Amino acid sequence: MDSFSSLMDGFGTALTPTNLLFAFLGVLLGTAIGVLPGIGPAMTLALLLPLTRGLDVTTALIMFAGIYYGGMYGGSTTSILLNTPGESASVVTAIEGNKMARSGRAAQALATAAIGSFVAGTIATLLLALLSPIVADLAVQISPADTFSVMLLAFIAVTSVLGSSRVRGLASLGLGLTIGLIGIDATSGQQRLTFGIPELASGIDVVVVAVGLFAVGEALWTAAHLRRHPVQVIPVGNPRMSRQDWSRSWKPWLRGTAIGFPFGAIPAGGAEIPTFLSYVTEKRLSKHPEEFGNGAIEGVAGPEATNNASAAGGLVPLLTLGIPTTATAAVMLFAIQSYGIQPGPRLFATEPDLVWGLIASLFIGNTVLLLLNLPLAPLWAKLLRIPRPYLYAGILFFASLGAYASNANTFDLFLLLIIGALGFMMRRYGIPLLPAIIGVILGPFAEEELRQALQISNGHVSGLFEPMSIVVYVIVVAILLIPLIRRFLPSKSPTVLAEAAHEIDEAHHHHGTTDAVSVEARTSSEERGPDPR
Amino acid sequence: MTVAPRGSTAEQGRSELGVALFLGAVGLLVVISAILIPASRIARGPVGPSAVPLVVGGLLVVVSVFLAIDVLRGGRGEPEGGEDVELGGGTDWRTVALLAVAFLSNALLIEPLGWPLSGAILFWGAAFALGSRHYVRDAVIAVVLGVGSWYLFVLGLNISLPVGILEGIL
Helix, strand or coil: CHHHHHHHHHHHHHCCHHHHHHHHHHHHHHHHHHCCCCCCHHHHHHHHHHHHCCCCHHHHHHHHHHHHHHHHHHHHHHHHHHCCCCCHHHHHHHHHHHHHHHHHHHHHHHHHHHHHHHHHHHHHHHHHHHHHHHHHHHHHCCCHHHHHHHHHHHHHHHHCCCCCCHHHHHHHHHHHHHHHHCEECCCCCCEECCCCCHHHCCCCCHHHHHHHHHHHHHHHHHHHCECCCCCCCCCCCCCCCCHHHHHHHHHHHHHHHHHHHHHHHCCCCCCHHHHHHHHHHHHHHCCCHHHCCCCCCHHHHHHHHHHHHHHHHCHHHHHHHCCCCCHHHHHHHHHHHCCCCCCCCCHHHHCHHHHHHHHHHHHHHHHHHHHHHHHHHHHHHHHCCCCHHHHHHHHHHHHHHHHHHHHCCHHHHHHHHHHHHHHHHHHHCCCCCHHHHHHHHHHHHHHHHHHHHHHHCCCCHHHHCCHHHHHHHHHHHHHHHHHHHHHHCCCCCCCHHHHHHHHHHHHHHHHCCCCCECHHHCCHHHCCCCCCC | CCCCCCCCHHHHHHHHHHHHHHHHHHHHHHHHHHHCCCCCCCCCCCCCCCHHHHHHHHHHHHHHHHHHHHHHCCCECCCCCCCCECCCCCCCHHHHHHHHHHHHHHHHHHHHHCHHHHHHHHHHHHHHHCCCCCHHHHHHHHHHHHHHHHHHHHHHCCCCCCCHHHCCCC
16 A cells, blocks of 8 residues: 555644645635636646745645635536536526526535536546555656657647647647747747747746736627626525435435546546536436436436546546646646646656645545535535626736736737637637647647657657557547547437537537537538548 | 628638638748848758748648648638627627736836726726626725736846836835
8 A cells, every 4th residue: 555655654744733724725715716707727726826836835825725626616616507517517507596596496516516626636636646656656668659649649639628728728728739839939949920929938827828828818808708797696505405405416426436437537528528427327227317408416416426437537647647638737737847847757756745745635625515515505505696797807817917927028918819819719709729739838849858858869750659658649540530420320329428428519509608519510511521620 | 890790601701711811911022031041151950940930930831821722612710709708799809909008008108107007997998898887996906916916026026127207205
């Protein structure tokens, strides 16, 4: 039980009064910001990042773990009470959760979400603790060529999420990679895309990109289409679940964990597919299928557990390979890097205190979340009533503050507005944000690995093809070809995945969170000509 | 205010072609600037600094073509929804422009006036742009936020923010 004793050491690191205080503060702030309409977990992290700047590494990461869980739970609260998910992973929660809220069971929906998140988060963090050292051991041996191939897989996977347009995903990835290229090339010392502007030589700060795309883009986009009449917020009572609620919830929690963790752990996808799979599974297994669509508690319990388990699973590739699979994980990666620590296979060997402290603080954050959010649910619901001019003015205020504080440079404020305008355009034309942010953060690393791999092979392209990377490239090609294959095998018996895909399309259509509808998403019969991927 | 309402697909399609054009232009810019990178003296390894920009720029150009094809065949990027978003009314450019002014005035004033005041101007201006007409209440909130966040960052977090003309007072 090597992991076990390391984990205990981790608790030793994390469980100091100061760190506990910051864990509480993190959960509190994370939930408070995350619950605000229009703010998802990634934006919450990006906005709160400057607050951790003055802290030492361990404390900062512990506070971050709190913000992370708080932000995710805040998003679920918004979904349930307003029927408007802040991010794609909580689209499913909104389907049944809001129906429950409308029939006067908002408190129960929030409770099953909170307890389910706690159960799933705890089990998944335990799995993370057991699995990560093993993955890290394996990953130490992988070469730059392999790492590059996995990063390529991550790029392709985030652009190919079910239910969205691939060409727009690739457009977003290309824009992100371009932003990542700006600055001095570390290997050759050449300036790239700086146009002689000295402020660009060190590259664009990731905080500026993330805050610009998420916060400023969101504020501008919403301002252009602001709803002028007040939104209906459903009042929340004291969250207390009946015996029946419990007996209907615990199995979905466990099944959700089982579905979510593996999907999060593979460097592909994110939380959208597993939450839909969980929804479909619960619908099939439920003794009350007729309640689905009218507020079935299983439909909240399962997907919420899945969401949290998948988030914890996502930390496996993040910590062991340095590869983020969600926007939230991407911001997290940047936060860790800003302390001069590079997540990757060697992290477990070089920074054991830090890693195990972080994993222990995930347990703590999760527990604090439960303790804090069950009693405070009615208070969070009140935050949803904040007048909209103040809400969006506040977002711009804190976005400017965060961007300026990271480098004390006015130039960053102008950049912030330009990137915000880019975020506006992307929202207007259904270009997803996730590939861009992954491209900005991961692009420079992928280039470094590629060039190292070619340096080792003396410039021969064959050096990129090693046993493991070949397997990964096959997967990449398979992902790229799926739409083509689906076209040649027209509508076979509806599998669970196909059903999930259909549900995703429907829900997207309904909520408009989707990234795009494109020709390829339609039925294949009218399709001819080149594949618009 | 000039954007056509949803449903007028011809107008929407034309404007989305602009996105394809933008992507293509960025792609070309990346490619050209990669070609113009001079040979490096301290280069290490067989792959120079221009290889990856060429691929990324190429990707953008190819994507712009496919996007244009997709748009011409009737594919549409769906505008993002949200809690406070009401699609269908067209874009309210006046609010966006006022917000940009508030934002830029903070960027220009932060060093001469200091964050407590420039941030307050940003908040007040943004709230005004978004339709709040409680001038005094907004100003009080704005100043409290500006001064409060300055104290939080400078004293609480040890991150320096410009104090500007309030030097000696705060």
